[in-house]
Amino acid sequence: MIRNIKDSPLYRIVNPRSVAFLGASNRFSAMGTNLLSSLISMGFAGNIYPIHPQEQQVQNLAAFKCVLDLPQVPDVAVMVLPTQLVPQAMEQCGQKGIRHIIVVSGGFKEVGKAGIRLEAKLTQLARQYDIRFLGPNCIGIANPHHHYNVTFLPYVGKPGFIGMASQSGSFITQMFEYLAELDLGFSTGISVGNEANIDIIDAMEYLAACPHTKAIALYIEAIRRGRAFIETARSIVPHKPIVALYVGGSEAGKRAGFSHTGALAGPDKLYDGLFQQSGVIRADSITELFDFCWVLGSCPLPQGNRVIIQTQSGGPGAAAADACGRAGLDLPEFSPHILEKLAPFVPHTGSLKNPVDLTFTKNPLDYFDGIPKILLAEPNADMLMIYILTPEKAVTRAIEAMAVPKDQIKNLAGAYFDDQATALATLKQTCAKPLIGFSFHNRQNPMLRRIQKHKIPVLPSPNRAAKAMAALARYRRLREIMTHCG
Amino acid sequence: MIRNIKDSPLYRIVNPRSVAFLGASNRFSAMGTNLLSSLISMGFAGNIYPIHPQEQQVQNLAAFKCVLDLPQVPDVAVMVLPTQLVPQAMEQCGQKGIRHIIVVSGGFKEVGKAGIRLEAKLTQLARQYDIRFLGPNCIGIANPHHHYNVTFLPYVGKPGFIGMASQSGSFITQMFEYLAELDLGFSTGISVGNEANIDIIDAMEYLAACPHTKAIALYIEAIRRGRAFIETARSIVPHKPIVALYVGGSEAGKRAGFSHTGALAGPDKLYDGLFQQSGVIRADSITELFDFCWVLGSCPLPQGNRVIIQTQSGGPGAAAADACGRAGLDLPEFSPHILEKLAPFVPHTGSLKNPVDLTFTKNPLDYFDGIPKILLAEPNADMLMIYILTPEKAVTRAIEAMAVPKDQIKNLAGAYFDDQATALATLKQTCAKPLIGFSFHNRQNPMLRRIQKHKIPVLPSPNRAAKAMAALARYRRLREIMTHCG
Structure with missing residues (x-):
């Protein structure tokens, strides 16, 4: 060398x-x-x-x-x-x-x-x-x-x-x-x-x-x-x-x-x-x-291979769980004190198991702030995998419906995405666990662009995210082995 | 039913x-x-x-x-x-x-x-x-x-x-x-x-x-x-x-x-x-x-699982060949009469084997016209897999270098892509074999947009293209079995 x-x-x-x-x-x-x-x-x-x-x-x-x-x-x-x-x-x-x-x-x-x-x-x-x-x-x-x-x-x-x-x-x-x-x-x-x-x-x-x-x-x-x-x-x-x-x-x-x-x-x-x-x-x-x-290159190394999946949709959640299983990752259950904190955020149509399926959140910001914060604190888990669904057209439609003047719609949508991306970025900075997204949006999606700017990787499918997370856990083990064996 | x-x-x-x-x-x-x-x-x-x-x-x-x-x-x-x-x-x-x-x-x-x-x-x-x-x-x-x-x-x-x-x-x-x-x-x-x-x-x-x-x-x-x-x-x-x-x-x-x-x-x-x-x-x-x-939904059914790979780059060609192999597809050798027709198009730095690696073509249009036409005529092959590499910036740079007035660059680039996409589309229409592209370009790439409009699928990686082609060959066999067994 x-x-x-x-x-x-x-x-x-x-x-x-x-x-x-x-x-x-x-x-x-x-x-x-x-x-x-x-x-x-x-x-x-x-x-x-x-x-x-x-x-x-x-x-x-x-x-x-x-x-x-x-x-x-x-x-x-x-x-x-x-x-x-x-x-x-x-x-x-x-x-x-x-x-x-x-x-x-x-x-x-x-x-x-x-x-x-x-x-x-x-x-x-x-x-x-x-x-x-x-x-x-x-x-x-x-x-x-x-x-x-x-x-x-x-x-x-x-x-x-x-x-x-x-x-x-x-x-x-x-x-x-x-x-x-x-x-x-x-x-x-x-x-x-x-x-x-x-x-x-x-x-x-x-x-x-x-x-x-x-x-x-x-x-x-x-x-x-x-x-x-x-x-x-x-x-x-x-x-x-x-x-x-x-x-x-x-x-x-x-x-x-x-x-x-x-x-x-x-x-x-x-x-x-x-x-x-x-x-x-x-x-x-x-x-x-x-x-x-x-x-x-973007994430801290995980302590192990236990993943929490956060979604707002059953299908992507099930597909992500399946992909994690096939990639050799474990999906732990939640500790009682985490469940307790989580419960108020999950509507009765959602699921409090792992994957956490929120179906919807009354305050959309919770999805990128309060909820992942609780999940990242779960002592039984090493990584968080989060599904990103923020279709631009649906967001602008919702803003239009609030009878906002036309010239302000773009700014308001921008602020909406900014708040969410910033919340997630703050979590990333303060947490020692890998936080990895997956999404089916194309890369022009304004939320994806923002999250990526904050160096949070958002993989284009649950399967690719799961495999990448498994590689992360694998590297952690390899590093230990190689360090000790010279 | x-x-x-x-x-x-x-x-x-x-x-x-x-x-x-x-x-x-x-x-x-x-x-x-x-x-x-x-x-x-x-x-x-x-x-x-x-x-x-x-x-x-x-x-x-x-x-x-x-x-x-x-x-x-x-x-x-x-x-x-x-x-x-x-x-x-x-x-x-x-x-x-x-x-x-x-x-x-x-x-x-x-x-x-x-x-x-x-x-x-x-x-x-x-x-x-x-x-x-x-x-x-x-x-x-x-x-x-x-x-x-x-x-x-x-x-x-x-x-x-x-x-x-x-x-x-x-x-x-x-x-x-x-x-x-x-x-x-x-x-x-x-x-x-x-x-x-x-x-x-x-x-x-x-x-x-x-x-x-x-x-x-x-x-x-x-x-x-x-x-x-x-x-x-x-x-x-x-x-x-x-x-x-x-x-x-x-x-x-x-x-x-x-x-x-x-x-x-x-x-x-x-x-x-x-x-x-x-x-x-x-x-x-x-x-x-x-x-x-x-x-x-876009291709005719192939007679079998023999694929020709056309590339202008060794790495993507090797990766595509590997992906085809893993997907259970065969890469046949060329018939003498096809080799003879192909030879004038392949420079000495290229490869006349399958994958056909052209490294470059003097006339870029050949890549989407004369060459695939010869390859589609190979009797030993059932499908053609073609690598698409048309970086917009490189094309406009080449046009700029021709001292073209600035306001015409976009039109000339458009015409360049149009000609190539039309040539490929014509081949698709006249040929009974599946013609499938793969590319690492994003979907805003002007050539990809045009090829897709002509209903030629361009998959985002050689691995995905190979698996999709294997599915095509598989369906052909399944259809035969199901038709005969009721």
Whole structure:
């Protein structure tokens, strides 16, 4: 394990003060041009040096014919060149004294024999010039905290707390939008490509040391250094959770992975064992990978796996109870003193059992304030799962019916949602237990937007919420085990 | 089985020409008021008669003191009254000659002894007056094709093709918004409540006969008439698919269901067997229930379970392949003549295997036109699964880079998406195989919106797409079995 983030070979690759760009031009359809656009539009603060054999200017930046002509030695060179040109460019970088490179270009190991030879050439050059490089066949890096995005797609959303290392670049860039909608984002996303010089284990070490990263997400098609993976993971897990998606286990997934990064996947059970030994939590899908990181990065750790479900509807309550049962979570009964406090809030049509089904609350604010406060105080429970139902149209309809002037309806609805979200946020701040919502609303729902702003995760279904809560309880146990067993 | 939809006890409940409303007022916080608002805002064409002991007008409609005073015999009476008032109101309905009632009011069997007695009284009155009634403890009916919504929440979205019968009213009303976002909606949603007189099997029969319903969704906490369920389902499945979510199987789900509708659930395996005998496809979650109905109602049936995956990214391709493998779908290899046609479209960085990974296409339109056309012609495959990646910001950035005047960017982007969506829609129309997309974009993405308008389902993850496609293949087999075995 590295002692300091600056010891990571990725440190300057992820946080460069200056960047040379090989392969960008003014031709908008070229891939390199898009990467440079992504970097410029992030408002990167350092110098950017486009390298171009003909152009004087590339995207309004002064261009240079060759890295050897640069007025300074940039921290990193990004290459989006035709495959055959990469070795020579790397050699020139070495001569210039550039020590960190991102090779986005593909056409190496993943395409067979000729590619394998070319990739070996890169490794040899890196050794010769003391260069550390990411890729080839990767999609770059996104570090929004550093206003730095050298990937094919523009970064959308905010800097976040999910650090991802991925053997698929798509699962970095193509998830920007997905995460933004959930008010999430990457702390840093690292596409490792063919891992010729820097691999996913180096990336894990970097993310473990990264102060913005609260949860580490891995997308794995094959682990090349099994022993090192286990040791590194075991040293990280006592401090930070690691969640992994592995798709190489099925025959179909294996074949697809091989033609993608040239990696040979192993049987599902082998990886299950590997993750278990490592203290890594396995996710079954890309959405689950992010769900787990979402709650792991937003919630305190629970003491155990006992959940209270608060709903205002029987069906979602029953579905949530079922989902909790299947996820291995327990639904405890209430202590007498909690029941006593709860009773005045529950109408005769509701249920005082767990799930607490309120059917309706006379004062809607109670649902987000008085009631969850009582439930969070239940000594027999470790987590609270709360169903969020606040259809915007129904709320504005109710306000309209109060004969409110039209121009005030929006403000009143806003205040209504604000009060509720603030009440819930206050509870979250004062309570040491995880508080997790689930809802079928879309993400434009004004209440959901507000709750998410307060960093309370609201999962899009009871099943996803239950699985994420089980991951939270699982991490708590893993952390204890890993801490005591070293 | 009923021979004609008009023979269903639900026909006039779901398609009334006039409605009496008991329990609505001008007090906006009352539940009945909200139900009446929902009906009015749908633009219901028939007469609506609010019944109110004091008010002259309720929500601008002339009110009557008692159903006995009404100028006509309405097709249906909707009751949202305090529990104790329901029997007398039902008796008056009977005296007036009203033959169909929806009892929304709760406080019956689900609350224990006293409730059981009251519910028995309703059943006795129904027998006495030849009344058929839905509920009690239900949330009403939404039939958007008839501009008719008597539920607590306003209907949003369009009339759709999913017919749902649910033992939880929440899973009707609280999914309006969810379905609308996917450009889906209910043909009719029926909340059966305590099923004192009309049960979920009656609702299945109605939906089987309903011309707007293409797929039947069931939410089940307990089936009371097992034999009838099997027989009815077996007679429906050869004509229409049935998908069911059952949550009573786990200990937690069972307890929650009991306090919800007073139904006693059975073990998971028993229900698995019941569904299997019935030809009903079981879903594992509420989102899966709608996913399955979505593809079943939008796609032709596949000849088998062989899938081609088309992507432009390795990671999503590998994840999709893995998901297909786990869902029991096969990924066939390509025939030589298909490979030959495909080759010119696939760059050297891509993969000509299945999944077809194009990495990029010089002409973006090919991805939605020439390439899927070739893949759909593969004789070894039954379905096409296509990854949709069209980030709006990247598209507008590319157009901006062409030095297009600012005011034209939006139009050009629109035309770009239109062309692609139209190409895909044309393929769908001319091909007898299911064409199903998956994407991580949110539902505001302009390409997704367009594709959905053309009735091509785009699932929000490869895993959900794979499971839905497996359900499609499964239904094809079930239909054959049920047709031949009667």
